[in-house]
Structure formats: structure tokens, C-alpha cells
Amino acid sequence: MQAVILVGGEGTRLRPLTYGTPKPMVPLFGIPFLERTLGRLKEAGVDDVVLAAGYLPRAIEDHLGDGSRIGMRVSYVVEASPLGTAGALKNLADHITESFFVLNGDVLTSLDLRAMIAFHREHGGVATLHAIRVDDPSAFGCIVRDADGRIASFIEKPPRHEAPTNEINAGTYLLERSVLDSIPADCKVSIERETFPDLIASGARLVSYVTDDYWLDVGRPEQYLQAHGDVLDRKLELAPSGDRALSSRGRMWHVGENGAPAYVRLPVFIGEGVAIDPSAIVGPYAVIGDRCRVGAGAEIRDAILWDGVDIGADARISDAILASDVSVGRSAHVTTGAVVGHGARIAADTHVDPNARIVAKAETAASPTS
Ligand code: GDD
Ligand code: MG
Numbered sequence: 001m002q003a004v005i006l007v008g009g010e011g012t013r014l015r016p017l018t019y020g021t022p023k024p025m026v027p028l029f030g031i032p033f034l035e036r037t038l039g040r041l042k043e044a045g046v047d048d049v050v051l052a053a054g055y056l057p058r059a060i061e062d063h064l065g066d067g068s069r070i071g072m073r074v075s076y077v078v079e080a081s082p083l084g085t086a087g088a089l090k091n092l093a094d095h096i097t098e099s100f101f102v103l104n105g106d107v108l109t110s111l112d113l114r115a116m117i118a119f120h121r122e123h124g125g126v127a128t129l130h131a132i133r134v135d136d137p138s139a140f141g142c143i144v145r146d147a148d149g150r151i152a153s154f155i156e157k158p159p160r161h162e163a164p165t166n167e168i169n170a171g172t173y174l175l176e177r178s179v180l181d182s183i184p185a186d187c188k189v190s191i192e193r194e195t196f197p198d199l200i201a202s203g204a205r206l207v208s209y210v211t212d213d214y215w216l217d218v219g220r221p222e223q224y225l226q227a228h229g230d231v232l233d234r235k236l237e238l239a240p241s242g243d244r245a246l247s248s249r250g251r252m253w254h255v256g257e258n259g260a261p262a263y264v265r266l267p268v269f270i271g272e273g274v275a276i277d278p279s280a281i282v283g284p285y286a287v288i289g290d291r292c293r294v295g296a297g298a299e300i301r302d303a304i305l306w307d308g309v310d311i312g313a314d315a316r317i318s319d320a321i322l323a324s325d326v327s328v329g330r331s332a333h334v335t336t337g338a339v340v341g342h343g344a345r346i347a348a349d350t351h352v353d354p355n356a357r358i359v360a361k362a363e364t365a366a367s368p369t370s
Contacts, residue, residue: 001046001117003101005037008054008079008088011106013220016341016359017323022056023219024105025063027306028227029238030250030271030289032063033218036238037103038072044113047072050095052088054079086191090183097177102191104171108227110214110236111172120174123149125205127179127196130172132215136160140217141169141192143208151206156192167208170215221321221339228287228304232267250274250290271307280311289324312348 011023018026024034034051041049049072053060057078067074077092089102099120101113111130120128129151131143138160144153145167155164169192182199183189200206214236218227230236234254250271253260260266263276265283271290276282280298287304294300295313303317305326311317312330320338328334329348336354344360346352 001044001101002048002050002096002098003041003046003103004050004052004089004092004096005034005103005105006052006085006088007034007060007105008052008082009105009219010055010082011219014224014339016339016344016357017221017224017321019359020056020059020342021323022053022059024051025056025059026218026224027289028108028218029231029252029269029287030307033108034060034105035064035070037105037107038064038067038070038074040113041101041103042070042072044117046101046113049074050092051076052079052092053077054082054088082188084188084190086183086189086195087187089191090180090185090189093180096180099174099176102173102175104217106217106219107171108214108216108218108236109170109172111170111211112213113172116172116174116209119209120207123207125150125207126176126199127204127206128174128209129154129196129206130170131167131208131210132170132213133166133210134168135166137163137166137168141196143167143169145208145210149207149209151196151200151208153200154192154196154206156190167210171217221337224321225302225304225319228269229285229302232269232285232287250288265301277313295330 007024011018014023025032028036053076061076064074083091142155142158142163142165143151144164145151183195216223216227218224231238250269252269253266255266263278263280263282268283269287271288273291274288276294277296279296280294282300285302286300289305289307291307292305292309294311297314298311300317302319304321306324308325309322310327312328314331315328316333318335320334322340323342325343326340328346331349332346333351334346338352338356341359344358
């Protein structure tokens with residue numbers, strides 16, 4: 001079985017984290033999100049993966065290479081300009097020789113891919129779409145199906161009051177190769193807005209595979225924070241333990257566990273080579289990357305720090321995401337939905353605005369697509 005992972009989006013909703021770091025390389029507990037998705041595929045016996053890339057592809061390729069380090073075959077098809085979620089598939093059709101998975105690159109889920117393969121074989125459509133139920137379907141693709149699971153209509157991001165169902169497209173498809181024939185070549189095509197509705201209209205059999213798995217699209221800061229909180233709360237187990245490349249580099253401490261340092265309020269995750277002043281307070285729900293430093297009296301909770309972040313004395317960090325090599329001055333407050341980009345410096349005593357998006361000066365000038 002082959003798989004395509006769609007990783008060509010610019011990750012605009014995660015800016016400024018995605019200036020310089022493509023969304024699939026955004027870390028989840030220190031490991032790029034994409035590597036965790038590849039781990040799930042490998043576990044399911046899918047080891048031939050094509051990445052449909054476009055935005056900052058070199059950052060992905062530099063990290064994963066041909067996939068041999070993680071025991072997989074990874075190849076890349078890079079779009080000169082975004083071809084859309086179906087155009088991207090048509091563009092790599094030469095690489096596909098059999099039925100194949102398509103995964104949105106920003107989905108965190110406990111979905112059992114092997115069970116989905118079995119379901120697809122049993123129900124025999126040209127496409128099986130993983131679906132889950134959510135409270136507000138308006139930010140997703142709505143899937144209307146009959147009692148047997150056959151899809152009657154697919155409506156991408158309907159206005160909230162017009163959503164016909166709360167069962168939504170969870171961003172994992174199993175497609176027969178013939179689906180590629182229905183996508184026009186060399187143009188921008190959306191699988192959600194064009195290919196699926198067109199296939200349904202033509203009478204093709206598409207089937208919805210509804211599960212109640214853990215599921216989250218981590219493409220926005222709130223969801224990115226929530227994903228870490230949920231893993232710390234053990235709502236979802238991450239990649240198989242034992243394979244270091246696919247597990248965490250640091251250490252997770254859960255509530256009820258003995259041996260956590262005194263400055264820690266559980267649950268937390270602390271990476272390697274971290275220096276925390278004993279008078280600081282870290283947690284609950286703090287994720288501290290490798291080589292971070294936390295000064296005296298500082299407080300960090302409900303926050304994610306990537307690698308090499310420096311937190312000054314008496315600073316307060318909460319409900320915030322700080323990218324790599326950020327430094328926060330003495331007594332500064334970074335709170336309430338703030339997101340700070342790579343290498344940015346927050347001056348001492350600054351209180352950043354709620355939901356602020358802060359970029360380093362040098363980066364503001366750089367083109368986000370370069
Ligand atoms: N190669 C390539 N080219 N990839 C793309 C392109 C493109 O032009 N456009 C988007 N992608 C990738 C993104 O990188 C992401 O991994 C995936 O396709 C989905 O794009 P998003 O931008 O994250 O879409 P969304 O979250 O608004 O909606 C999609 O996901 C929902 C579930 O999370 C849709 O598939 C919805 O129907 C679905 O419910
Ligand atoms: Mg998304």
C-alpha cells in the first residue's frame with residue numbers, strides 16, 4: 001500500500017511559526033509532526049510514501065531525505081505553485097501504482113489505518129473517507145451519507161447554520177487509482193470542492209468510514225496547544241515507544257508520577273539539556289524544548305517552547321507558543337494566545353498584547369515564501 005501526504009500548504013494560520021518552518025516540520029514534543037505521521041503509516045505497514053510538497057520543501061527533504069533513517073521510502077513531488085489538494089495528486093500520478101492513502105499533513109489522530117484498509121476492501125467503493133463527529137462542522141468538509149455509509153454529498157466548509165450534518169471529513173482517504181483519472185491535469189483542483197462532489201454526481205461509490213477516534217487538525221495555534229495538552233493528559237498515545245527516532249527526545253512527566261523536580265507542576269514535558277532555576281515554576285501543561293533556559297522566579301504554564309528558548313528572571317509565559325531561539329527579557333509577560341516567531345526578542349518588562357503575533361525584526365523583511 002502506498003500513501004501520499006499533502007504537505008504543500010503554507011500554514012498561514014500558524015504564522016509566524018511557519019515563517020521558515022513548513023507546517024509538517026512544526027514539532028510535536030520535539031519531533032516534526034510529519035515524522036509522527038510517517039510513524040503511523042509505518043506501523044500500519046505502509047512504507048512507500050510520496051510527499052506532495054510546495055512550501056519550503058527543502059526543509060522537509062533536508063530532515064527526512066529518502067526516508068531510510070526511519071525505515072521508509074520517501075519521495076517528493078514539489079509544486080512550483082500550489083495545485084490544490086487534488087491537483088497535487090494528479091501531479092504525482094506517475095508515482096502511484098495501486099490503491100493509496102491520502103493524508104492531510106496536519107491531522108493528529110488515533111485512527112487505525114489497518115482497520116480502514118479492511119473497511120475499504122469490504123465496502124468496495126472508489127474512495128473511503130475517514131469521518132468523525134464534531135460540534136461545529138463549519139470549518140470542515142461535511143459528509144452526508146446513507147445508513148450503509150455511501151456518501152450522498154460532500155460540502156466543504158458550509159456556513160454554520162447550513163451544515164447538513166456534524167460528520168466531517170477527517171482528512172484521511174483511501175482511494176482507488178482510478179480516482180486520478182477524474183482529475184484534470186496541469187491546473188489547480190480541490191479534492192474537497194471539485195473532485196469528491198463531481199465523483200458523487202457521476203454516480204461513483206464513495207463511502208464514509210465514521211469512527212470516534214481522537215482527532216484534531218493542528219493547523220491553528222489553539223489546536224496546536226490543545227494537541228500537546230491532550231497528549232500530556234494521555235488522551236492520545238504518541239508514536240510507538242522503543243523507536244527513539246519516532247518517540248520524544250525529552251521526558252514527559254504525568255500527574256501522579258514520582259520523581260519530578262520540585263519546580264515542576266505536572267503534567268509537563270522537558271527536553272534535553274534544559275536549565276531551569278530552582279525558584280522558577282514550570283507547568284502545568286508546559287512543553288519545554290531542548291537547550292531552553294528558564295531564569296529565577298519565572299513561571300511557564302499552558303505554553304510550548306521550541307528549542308533554545310531563553311526565559312528571563314521573573315518572566316511569565318502562559319497560553320503562548322514560542323518558536324526556537326526566542327528570548328524573553330526579565331519580568332516580561334507573554335500570555336493570552338501570543339505566538340512568537342523564531343529568534344524574536346521580547347524586551348524586559350514588556351507585556352505583549354493578547355493574541356499577538358511577534359516576528360524577529362530581520363524576519364519581518366524576509367518574504368514568507370522564500
Ligand atoms: N501539495 C499541496 N498543494 N498540498 C496542499 C495544497 C496544495 O495546493 N493546499 C493544501 N495542501 C495541504 C495542506 O498542507 C494540508 O496538509 C492539507 O492539504 C489540507 O489543507 P488545509 O489548508 O489544512 O485544509 P483545511 O484544514 O482548511 O481543510 C481540510 O482539512 C479538514 C480536516 O482537517 C479539508 O480537507 C476539510 O474537508 C477537512 O475537514
Ligand atoms: Mg488543516
